[in-house]
Structures are given as C-alpha cells and as structure tokens.
Amino acid sequence: MSESTPTLSVKDLRVGSPFNDLLHGISFDIAAGERVGLIGESGSGKSLTATSVMGLLPETLAATGTIRLNGVDADLLTAGERRLNSLRGNAMAMVFQEPMTALNPLMRVGAQVAEIMTVHRTERGRRPARERAVELLAQVKLPNPAEAALAFPHQLSGGQRQRVMLAMAMANDPQLLLCDEPTTALDVTVQAEVLKLIGNLVTERGTALLLITHDIAVVAEVCQRVLVMHQGNIVEDGPVGRVLTAPQHPYTQKLIAASDLSSVDDRGRLHTMSMPVISTQRVAPSSPRPLQADAAAAPILPPHRAAHQRLEQGGPPVIFNEVAGKPAISVRSLSRQYRRRGGGLFAPAPIVHGLREVSFDVAEGERFGIVGESGSGKSTLMRILCALDQPSGGTVDVLGQSIGGASERQLRDFRSQVQIVFQDPMGSLDPRMRVRDIVAEPLRHIGRAEALARVEAQLAAVGLDADVMHRHPHQFSGGQRQRISIARALITRPRVLVADEAVSALDVSVRAQVLNLLADLVDEYQLTLVFVSHDLGVIRHLCDTVAVISDGRIVECGPTASVYDRPLHPYTRQLVSATPSLDELARRVVN
Amino acid sequence: MTAIKSATPTRRPAGHGGGATLWAGLVLIGLVLVAAVVSAFWTPFDPEGVFSDSILLPPGAEHLLGTDSFGRDVFSSILRGAQISLLVGTVAVGIAAVLGVPFGIVAGMNPGRLDQFMMRGNDISLAFPALLLAIIFGAIFGAGTVTAMVALGIGTAPAFALIARSGTMQIMSREYVQAARASGKGGLFIGLRHVLPNISGMLIVQASVSFGIAVLAEAALSYLGLGTPPPTPSWGRMLQDAQGYLFIEPLLIVWPGIAIAVAVLGFNLLGDGLRDRFDPKMQVKR
C-alpha cells in the first residue's frame, strides 16, 4: 500500500464554527480500491468529514488541514469552486442518507442520472447520456430500467431511489465514492441488498469507498478497514476483523460491547458505555401495584411457552401463541382496512389493507415482540392494541376489555392499564410542557400534591433526579427523554406496556442503557410487554416470544431463540440473514 | 418509520433568529402606539374642526406638516389617525382569530370528510376577500367603523383557519398527542393543552401580518368613503381629501402615506422576526 499514492489523503483536518471545534485534526488515507468504514455516534463528526472532502461544508464552518485526491495537484480545501465542480460527481461522488429527499421530485430519474454525464461531458449529447443512464440503472439492478428511467422519484420505493443515487454516483467511474448512512433509512432486507450492491460495484470497478455509518454491522458487511470516530477525533484505525474481535481503544471496546445485543454480563444485562451510574441506586416504586383479586386467587399455571408456528402459503389462518387459560391479550381474525388519503368528496379513495386475519394471544407477564418492516402493519396493530385505532373486523381483547366499538367512557379503566412508549424522543414529549406535567398527564382524580409525589417517585424509578421535574423536554438528551417517556407510561401502574420502536432512534450506547432499564422495570412491575420493532436483535434480547409480521399478516411466531435459530418461513429467513449478530459478522470477516 | 436521523449539525442556535427585524418592527409599532396614546390627551391643534383662516398652509414652524383644505393641522390629524388604525386592526384581528382558530383546529383534528367539508367552505370564503366583504357590508348596513371592523374580521378569518389547520395537523401527528390519547384524554383537552400552545407561535405571526393587512384595508375603505365617517381623522380619508389638491399641494398625500407605511411595515417586520424565531424549519432542518 505504501508504494502507491493513496486515492484520498486527509491530513490534520480541523473543522470549526466560530463557537466551537467539531473536528480536532483528523488524518487518514484511503488506498486505491480500498473499502473503509467510518463509524461513530451522532455528533462524532463523521458526516462533517465527508462534506469536507466534497467541499460542501456549510458556509458558517471553516476548515483547515489538507485533503488530497490522487491525480489532483490542488488541495481540495483551498481549491476554487470551479475546480471542485469539475471533481464532484466525476473523480469523487457521494450518496446521501435520505433517499426520499435527495432526488429532485420534479425531474424524471433517468434525466437526473443523465445530467451527471452531460455536466462533466463524459457523454456527448443528451441522447447518449440518456441511453447510458438506462444502462446504469440496469447495473444497479433496478427492474425495467428503461421504464424506471421515465419515473419520477415519488413513484419509486426508498430502496429503489437509493439505487438511483448509486447509479448517479457511479456514472462517471469516480476514484472515490463517499456514502453517508446510505442504508439507515431503509428496511433491513432492503438494506442488505443495497449494501451488497455497493460492495459489488466498488469491487468491480476498483473504486475506493468511504462508508459512514453508526452501525457496526454495516461496516462489517462491506468494508476492509474501519475508522472509529469519537467527539471529533479518530480513536482507532484498523482492519475490520481485528477491530471487531480485539478492539484496542477503550471507546471502541465499549461501543462494540454495547452494540452486541447477544452478549450480557453475569446479571443478564447489556454492556453499557457509561457504567451503572443510575441503576444501582434505583428506588422501589412507592406504592406497589394493587394485586388483582382474581390474579391472586388464580391457580398458578405452568409457565406459558409459545409454540413455534408459521403461516403456510395459501393455508388456513393460524392462531399464534395460543395461551391456555386467560391471556392478557387475545386477538382473533383482526383485520383493518383504511382509505388512502388523496380521495376527496368526489371520488372514493382506494382501500388499503393494513391487517388481514391476524390471530394471536399474549400471556400475562410475557414479553412479546412484534417485528416487521415499514408498511408491514405492525404500527397499525400496535395502535389497535392501545385502542388508538379501531379494528374493521375480528375481535381484540386486552385485559378483558374488548376494543372493537368500545367508547372512550368504557375504555377509561383500560387507559390506565395499557400504556405506550414511543419511538421518537423528540416528538413524544410536548415541548411546551414541563416534565412534571408530562409525567403526571395520565393520572386522573388525584390531588396536585399527591400527583407530584408520584411523579417524583416515578422519575426516581427510571433513574432521574427530582430536579428535572421543573424543566422542559428540550433540555434533555435522547436517552433521558426516553426515560421520561417510560416514567409517563408507568405512572398509572399499567399491566400492559406497549413499546413502539422505543430504542430505534437512540445511539448504541444509550440504547443498551434504555433496554436494561426497560427489562428491569418489566420485571419489577410484572408487566406484560409488547415490543414493536424493525430490529430483530433488540427483540431477541428483550423478548421471550416473537411474531414476524409481513404485509398485514403474522407469518411466523414462536419462542425468540427458536425463531431466530430455526426460522420456518422464507420471509423470516430473509430477515434473520439480513441482521447477523456481531459474532457471526466477526467470523465472516475473519474467514 | 425506521428512519434514524444521523447527526446534522444545527445550522444556527435555536431561539436567536430574527433579532434585528424583530426590533425594527417593535420600534415602528411603538411609534404608532405612542401617537395613538398621546393624541388621546393632547394634539398641537384640534384635528376635527374647520379653520377657514389656515387653509392649505405649507409646512412651517407653527404647523409642522402644514394644514389641509379644511385648515386642520396635518400633524394633529396624523397623530389622531393612529387611533382608528390600531382600533380597527385590533378588533378585526381579534374577530378573525376567534372565528378562524377554533375552526381550523377542529378541521385539523378531524381529518377526513369533516375536514374536507370545512376546508371547501373555507376556500369559498377566501373568494370573498376582506375588502370586498367590507364594501358589501357597507352596502347592506351602511358604512361605518363598526361595519368595517366586523367585515374585515370575518374576511380575515379564513387565513387564520388555514394556518391553524395546517399547524394542528402537524401537531396531531406528534407522538405526545398519541400518548395523551392513550391516556384517555379527550379532544378538548388535547386541543387546548397540546395543540393550541404548540401552534401559538405561528398564530402570533399570522396575527401580526393580518394586523398590517387590516391597517391597509382600513385605509383603503376610508379612502373609498366606506370607513370611519368624518370628522374622526383617519389616514385613508386624509388621502381622499388630499387627492383633490394633488395639483396644488402634492405633499398632502405624503404624510398620511408615510404613516400608513410605517404602521404596516412595523407589523410585517414584527411578523417576519417572530417567524424566524418560531419557525423550526429555520433552526433545525428536519
């Protein structure tokens, strides 16, 4: 490697605003054809690194150091706009995270791909450029490339748009391809395909790759070498196999430990990055949940164990996870159709099937995971279980309360028994309310003083001090907000907790902490947990039983380990292979 | 659903937008407000009489801005005229907000048929602009300050309804609203406790912009003789009086013109400044 000049050479790159420094002098090389991953948590400066290389930093930021591209005599940081324009999209190209917004919505995708060739005059004239665009779309495996070239972005799926972005980026055979979180917004199975495509394209053409991501698995999938970034510094640089199996820097060690949802400490808890600050001194709930009379009197049943079943193609509907005795949740032949927006007063809107013929039970005290991709119907199912939406057919019983047709008055008890924790730590707390009012919101018929006392106790139970009560949500980090959400959900002492992608928006380190907290609280409060997620790993760690949902149907359900190790349905198999564990990745990389 | 935003640096610290614009707006509005308050107790001359010995005097030491065709001191009329502009603006914007905001919130909280129906109604109201409505009301009930205020208020309400609706729809998709619903909170609670506080920023911006429009409309109505009847001074009618003397004393249209522009500019700048401060898009790109 040392004998030839590197494709990209970054030396002592510093980026800062007038107020603070964001990159503290980072240096790295990428050799020709080398595939390098750049990994770090949000705010670590990884995206800034890529935008610096492309010369697309926001005007308010200033950069020093040198960035050299092989074959270019100028330093990219000081080169003029005209020079940079001739390099961008030509010698170096970039793919961004958001496939929804990164393409011009008013322009056909073929024309957008062709444009990059006419701009750099790599194809003479419009017609050859368009023809070449169709070829490129075929190379990124877009079905019907000639037709797809005439489509507008909104007519394509997220994965397809990202393929278009790749076709565009590779059009002029760049020496260097930068990808910033290229698959983060995509479903896991699509992510796996797009990653494979990126890997194949750069390998075939010998393009050097810098892949930016927060996800170690993505790096392991595609890259040879990995750079670990932390607070504006590169803290570790090495071959992927070595970094995965024997990380040297303490930060990398913690990052990898926290990412690994299959490894736990001797207390069955995930490894976290900042060690147990809070969880050791947790306060027990102030008033234990009143025992239900019938629950106390009920004979102790043998512990429920889910049967492992799948839905056969064209076969009869299956009742999954059938529970002997009285289940906490019982769903039979649930279907939900809704009219798509866009219909008006004068035209009937098309009908969309959200859920079809879904039947399953959840036992009291069970940790039940629901895994599926976007559009699978998992959110609709979650909303119906919480009585935020009504079934169009079938029956749904939660804690003996029938959801279908129930009035808000009938649901009053139910509301305090079933609570939700949402995904978005930004959107789930009202920015105009103080934490005390947010957490107290579900309480009713209770004096102010008592409410405040319960809020304080509940905040303590999720590991937050009493003085947070008077602050507003924007003063907290994502993880802290999620703790506040959990406190709000538990303040009524519910029996069922529904979590909707509750850790998906969090950084790896925080994710492990919140998962540990959730697991503890579920035990302590003897909750029945329904955990909805796209992430099989998270569900595997947290849940006893998992249901896989696809296209509005449960296709497979059973004990988590069994589903994970011996998937029966082809869709589950695809899903499992798309989300390998770190152990497996390390094995693959090393071999 | 599974989108996880990677860290994009905040382009600009939140809550510090619109400084200079905001202050410029406040200063101009302050000027108009001072004129209105001071003129309630004192003006250099009586702005409501007829003084045949001082007709069409040029600006000078005694009459700072000269006198008009009735011999009234222009400076005094300008000061007093601020009252009617602010009064009409305040009442019209108040009526518009009271009518439009609940309408918009109800529509935004009930997507589907009800929303579509209400919004079609709103579209039709938009085809009757405030000024046209004021002219029609003038024809039906006779011209006057009250007619003008009510008509401008009703005519401005659809704009508030549009803003309130789009804001409400954004807020309703937030998870904290879902959480409130899951805790059994009803529509009224959610509307008052979650939606209204969170859209208040954009409503204040709209109120500020609408205030400027109301001041313009009042001036136009008075100019047409459908606003405040004489002898109460109003900037619009000063312009109407001055038009007859364009060939003799063109300066007479300049002073009320400047007064109107200052008031409207003040409210527009205030609106812009507040928008920069409130609009999340200007701060963090989502």
Add this chain to the structure above:
Amino acid sequence: MVFVVLRRLGVFATTVVVASVVTFLMLSILPGNAARIALGVQATEADVAAQATAMGLDRPAIVRYLDWFGHVLIGDFGTSTVSRQPIGPEITDALGITVILVLTSVVLALLFAIPFGILTAVRQRKPDGVILSGISQIGVAVPGFLAGMLLVTVFAVTLRWLPAGGWIDPAEDFTGFLEHLILPAIALGSVQGAVLSRYVRSSVLEVMREDFIRTARAKGLGAGRALFWHGLRNAAVPVMTVLGLQIATLLVGAVVIERVFSIPGLGSLLLDKVALRDLPAVQGIVLVLVVFVLLLNFLVDLAFTLIDPRLRSAA
C-alpha cells in the same frame, strides 16, 4: 390526467354554485325587505307591498334564488332598482376593462417579483441583498392606491407624460389605451409584485436548503446552476399557491385603483352601485368578481398539476 382535470372542473362548478348561494343570501336575504330599500323610508306600507309583488319578493327564497341564478347563467343579471335598466350590459362592459387591468398587473407583478425575489434570496447575506430586501418590505407596506397617487403626482402632474386618469377603448385608439393603462397597471402590479417577491424569496431560500440541491452540488453543478436547473421549478410550487391566494387581493386592489384613476371597470361600477344602495346590481357585480377569483384559482390549480408530477397521479 384527463380525469384529474375533469374532477377539478367538477369541484370548480360546485364552488361557483355555493358562492352564488352565499352572494344571494348576503345581498337578497340579509338586508331585509328589498322593496323598502328600493323605495326609501318614506314609502307607505301599501306601496312597499305592491313593489314587493312587482319585484317577485313574495315568492319563497329558494324560488327567487333559482330564478336569479338561472338567469345569470344565460347572462341576464336582472334590472337595477335605481335606473330600471338591465344590469347585464353594464357589467359586461366593465368586466372587460377590469380583466385587462388585472391581467396586465399580474404579468407586471411576476416580471418584477421573480427576478427580484431570486436576487434577494441568493444575495441574502450580502449588503445589496439586505438593502433590496428592505425595499421590497417597504413596497409591501405601501397601499396600492397611494402608489397610484404618487405615480399620478410624478408622471401626470409634474412631468405631464401620461394622463392622470380615465380610460380609452383599445379598438378606438390603441396608443391612448396604452397611455391610460400604464399607470394604473404599474400601481397595482408593483405592490402585488412586492408581496410576491417576498414569497419568491422565502421559497427560494427554502429550496436552497433542500437535500436535492446538495445532491446536485455533489454532482458537480455550481451553486447557481444547481439553483437554476433544480431549484426554481421546485420553488415555483409554493409561489403558485400564494399567487392563487393573492388573486383575490389583486382584484379588490383593482377596485380601489379604478377609483383612483377613474377607470369605468367593475370596481367603479360596484362602488357606484353601493353608493346608490342598488342591491340587485351589487349582487350581480359581486358574483362576477367572486367567480372571476374562483376561475383564476382554478387555472392556477391546473397549472400546478402540470408543474408537479406528484399531483398528476393523485386522483
């Protein structure tokens, strides 16, 4: 695509009907007894009753509405209660003048607003951008009729280049027509142009922050080319919405401007009839104005569909 247009047309027709009902309610039902208004307060009860029968007021409201709107559809706006003349021809003559004035102003406003708005957006942080932006702010704050008076003061009173008011039919004397059109059109167009340029500016600023502009830059397009090829069409979408909403404002602006320049358009006609309290005439004029607004909105909506492919398939 054809289906979308037909559907829009259906919505447009319904809206017109509802607007006519609203107009009828406001001007035929709300004021009370039209016969008394027509005759004045001194008339005796018997005279009023006879007049009401003559005007057909003793029929149920729904019949009166259908009678009125049915006749409007064939161009008959009824008879003035003051002049006893048919209203239709007056409205038709005046409408032609107002349409010419409004459309000329829209074109002038766009010609000014688009380049000016883009310029102030692109030069946002530069001194010239700030100054130009300030000028457009002041332009928004000046009432159209004041702009008209200032133009008259400068170009008619002081320089004596152009007439201070009046109207000449283009068929009679085209140069004279243009001379009489130019000042009112500029007065109306400049203020609307200032308003629109603010929207163009904010729309362009918004678009410049879009991800696809960053994509275009990453493709190697310079900032200017990226904005020109990818930004402007996208920026046009919200501007069109505003233009649709502004049309109503522009039309009432025309009402006032016609008064300033003594132009015998719909606005002057409306104000004359209002002064005479000739409610049947007012009702006809208001309906024409409102339908004109709705028609222009409908056309803007259609143009939208042509610009934005996302709307074409959304049936």
